[in-house]
Amino acid sequence: MAEKSLILIVDDEIxxxxxxxxLLASEGYELIFAENGAEALVKAIELIPDLMLLDIMMxxxxxxxxxxxxxxxxxxxELPVVMITALDDRESRLRGLEVGADDFMSKPFDRAELRARIRTITRLNRYRRLVETEEQLVYLANYDTLTGLPNRNLLMERLQQxxxxxxxxxxxxxxxVVDVDSFRIINDSFGHDCADNLLCKIAHRLTQTVSEIEATVARISGDEFxxxxxxxxxxxEVSGVAQRLLNSISQPLMLxxxxxxxxxxxxxxVYPSDGEEAAALLKNANTAVSRAKAAGKNTYQFFTTEMNQAALKRLILENQLRRVLExxxxxxxxxxxxxxxxxxxxGMEALLRWQHPESGLLSPSQFVAVAEEMNLIIPIGEWVLRTACYQTQAWQAAGLLPIRISINxxxxxxxxxxWLQTIKNVLQESQLAPNYLELELTESVLMEEHNDNNNSIVAVLTELRTMGVQIAIDDFGTGYSSLSYLKRLPVNTLKIxxxxxxDINSNRxxxxxxxxxxxxxxxxxxxxxxxxxxxxxxxxxxQSxxxxxxxxxLLSKPLSQEEMTKLLQRIDQQPLCLLPV
Structure with a gap:
């Protein structure tokens, strides 16, 4: 049997x-009454009726x-309110709408109109409550009530997607999987309310940490996210995310x-190496959490040994790179x-190498990408410019053949x-003539035009070329520069x-x-x-x-400073043709 609609009737006249x-006796409603406004408020808050019939003049x-x-x-x-009035004036109705009335009825009542309006409003209100209840049930089925994060159910759905x-x-x-260290001790020491407060703060920190990437943060059990x-x-990327999560959580907080x-x-x-199904991936991540706790806590571990080794190798490389100049x-x-x-x-191209204390001589492909991500490429690049310019000037000062140095x-x-100011400073300090310096820039750099004409790439390169510095486009043909743009660039050289x-001899x-x-x-x-x-x-x-x-x-491998010095000395004694016979 359907539940009766509850109607609160507020009127000071009996x-x-x-x-x-x-008039409503035969409609099957449950009726309650209030004789004044104060009584109406108390009963409305306590009972939350389906409808209030509210007299205006009391x-x-x-x-x-x-x-x-x-x-x-x-x-x-959200309580539906129908105002009852003997005043049929427009001003009263407008004021009623301003304070939130849903409808109006005039005294004396028309039986058919009263029944129809109440039937419609109560039906709509009960439907609204049903929808709200269903929405609440859906929310409870998919979200954690404490933190508001997705729960295990929604997490598995999103993982499948x-x-x-x-x-x-x-x-x-x-x-x-993020598991709070020593949570039971915190819970026992501070109590459940404080522990819940802590979980909410951690949930907020986790969400903030990954806000700039497409990531889902969920809470699947007491202290497990x-x-x-x-x-x-x-x-x-995942190593970086894990470390940022640990750093965020470990910031001091008040409890x-x-x-x-x-x-x-x-x-x-990770998928697919550690599993292709959602349940397997979650299980293996939990196994990796146990390894992280066994390793001393406040750390992260991959499930796969090879990935742990790769992550460790990268972490060591980052730490070593921070001190490479020092x-x-x-x-x-x-x-x-x-x-x-x-x-x-x-000419000659300056090529960067890292004399690693353990791994020996490393090429740029083994560390430059990491240096770029860490923003260390800026001081490293300035070191390359300064070192190359000083060395080129030193060879010239020794009376050796003056040739151009190219720098990537x-x-x-x-x-x-x-970069413009840096080059000016280095050339002045090293006393190298600008025409002996060539900068090699990729097409992607040259295509990044700035809106401010005074600070644009074209304007800066134009000033450098006016000074005498040579400009080359490196790796030409692999980028996306247009011919019209190429005409505008103040460049001297294209590097194929x-x-x-x-495959020049086999690929047409x-x-x-x-x-x-x-x-x-x-x-x-x-x-x-x-x-x-x-x-x-x-x-x-x-040649053709x-x-x-x-x-x-075919002509020469990259030479160390000592080897390049010997080559220049040989040329100084007798000009050499360096093409193979």
Missing amino acids: ISRSTIEI PGMNGFEVCQQLRANPRTS SLGRARRSHRGVAVL VILVDTDNLVK NKHEIIVTASVGIS REELCLFYQPQIALSTGQLV VSSRQFKPVY DRSFIQ DDAAIITAIIALAHSLHLSVVAEGVENKEQLIFL RQCEIVQGY
Whole structure:
């Protein structure tokens, strides 16, 4: 049997109350009455009726004031209110609407109208309550009532969705289980209320930490949280996320007027290497949490040993990179650049190396990407510029052949105004003439035009070229620069990427691309440097296309400072043709 609708009738006149009771007697409603506004408020808050019939004109608190207070109270703010009035004036109705009335009825009552309006309003109100109840049930089924985070049910649903996307796009998914260290001690020491407060603060910190990436934060048990991350770079990105989570949690916080520091352990499993199903990934992440706690807590562990080793290797590399300049472990090698028309040395490219104390000499591919992510490439890049300029000037001061030094500039490193001033300072301090310095920038750097014309890349490069500094586009042909943009750039040289040179004799497309690049450069009065020349067939092809300058292992490997000094000394004693016979 359906529950009866409860109607609260508020009227100071007993005749009016009795009239309504008689008119509604056959409708099956449960009727309650209030003789004044104060009594109406008490009963409305206590009983939350389905409808209130509210007389406007009452002594003391009138109907407008009653309605206004109902709307101000969260418990009764949605209560349907029909105002009853003997006043049929527009002003009273407008005022009623302003204070929140839903409808109006006039005395004396029309039986049919009264029944129809009440039937409609109560039916709508009961439907609204049903919808709200269903929404609340759905919320309780999917969200944690303490923190408001998704619960296990919603987490598993979202994890299934992430895995579906990952299977289609061949991406990775990481599951990070975060378990608060020594939570039971906190619970026993401070009590359940404080412990709940702590969990809410941790939930907020976790959510804030991953707010800039697409991640789900969920609470699946007392002190256990889970973060889902979709990513392509599992070791790098997920390691960073895990460490940021640990750092965030371990910040001091106030609990029961005491400042405490809480730590957590993080276990990580990844799709597909640690499992292809949601349950398996969650299970393996929990196993990794146990390993993290056994390792001393306040740390993270991958489920897979190989990923742990990779993460540890990266962490060690980052820590060592932070001190690489302080320990003077960087060095430069120099690869000669040879003019094809004469075979003479005309330039050299400065190549960065890291003399690692344990791993030996490392190439840029083994550490530059990490340095860029850590923003260490800016001081490292300045060190390269300064060292190369000072060394080139030192060779010239010793009376050796004056040749141009080429330096690669990273996109993370090239900040137009900063870099312009840095180059000016270094050239002045080293006393190297600007025409002996060449900057190699990739197409992606050159295409990043700024809105401020005074600080634009083109403006800065124009000033550098006016000073005499040479500008080269490195790895030309691998980017997206347009011909119209290339015409505007104040460049001197195009460097053909080694990927085109590699198969020049067997791949017609590569041969056609190189031919086109050289022709394009010459039409714009630019010189061409081909890097990565490793055999005579490549050299002969480039000569036939009038390429000006070449570099590569066929001509010379990158040379240390000492080896480059000896080469320059040999050339000083007797000019050498460095092309192979």
